[in-house]
Amino acid sequence: MQPKLLVVEDETRMLEEIQTYLLHEGFRVLNASNGKEALTIARSERPDLVVLDWMLPEKSGIDVVREIRQISNCGIIMVTARSDESDKIVGLEIGADDYLTKPFSLRELSSRIRALLRRLRGPEDRLMLLERDNLIISEAKCQVFQDGQEIQLTPTEFKILYTLAARPGMVFSRLQLLKAALADEYMGYERTMDSHIRNLRRKLGDDPANPRYIQTVYGFGYRFGEQS
Template sequence: MSSQPTTILIVDDEPQIRKFLRISLAAQGYTVLEGANGEHGLAQAALGKPDLVVLDLGLPDMDGQQVLRELRAWSSVPVLVLSVRASEGEKVLALDGGANDYVTKPFGIQEFLARVRVLLRQSLVAEQLESSRSIGPLTVDFAYRRVLLDGAEVALTRKEYAVLEQLARHAGRVVTQQQLLKDIWGPTHTEDTHYLRVVVGHLRQKLADDPASPRFIVTEAGVGYRLKGA
């Protein structure tokens, strides 16, 4: 997250709220994505790989609590609920459902921005402190740049390790092909998807991972890849 612009996704059906938040967040240097309903918001969360999601609960196509549940099924991205619903029950339901913070409308923009900064800071610290990630018999050791499968070290090339590390750091979340290519091969290679397919193919062979019934690396067709959650 530290090497890329910080991206915030706003999921809210009110255009004026989205515009207000977009201007306020952009003024702080954030990249802003928008979703006008739950379905669009979930798609943006998968494709845009945001560092934070601002989620309204009163969406036209599905309740925001449902959006939160679906998002948490595959993503650990921090979520700040921003809603007119002020009851304790709604707040508890959202927080128990995986929201990281809850702000009621109407709200003060300075407090909102402060809460955004806190969540982003907490997320960055947690990412930096994490020294390894294990998914069943697979362990990716970030500190020593080693990969273990059933306790035995797996020899990977630099590119293979870089792809696996990216997927492991975002385990359970979709990482887009374009993001992997940009981060690992560079910004001029975002369309060179064949490079990525070759590396992922080699990774699967070395990890004895059947793409038809994957234990580890799941292909999200047309989008990217996801390492199964821990």
């Protein structure tokens, strides 16, 4: 599932710009315009990461960080116009994970968010989770999410998709995919692979004429698009 973010910013225009950009990047985004509202949402929604302005009405960003740290180990990125090194140290010492000084680009913010989320995941989780374009594929839970929405797949469809997505660009024959999906039970089912691929493309919204995810390599088999 796509990470859930809480963006806390009292400047309405900036809040809207950040939220719009991060939604386009595929995140689930909640927002708050003051410290008290941020804490209420943090307690009820349990975000994976908080992007938090230092100067806020009702409660300061520093106070919000302190209280969030009493209930959650989520990632926290402080955003502020304060550039003094001592301010950065204070923010990090009370529990923030990263610090971004205004003005900043939305692209840099997105990169910082992704980097922090990668650090927060354990090594075992990273090995069992594939991120391909707007898809999140969890081997451990046998789940696939597209733009934060779960895609319902059969066990065979999931194994085929995971096999392809684990090695983008690598071509698999129909027989190889069936062996991966059905193990010793694949004999006699090779001709069914095209049906599984059609079902996968339909569920993923993949245009057969110009597939984004599962591409046909005529005379050989299928591959997961490297651009994904």
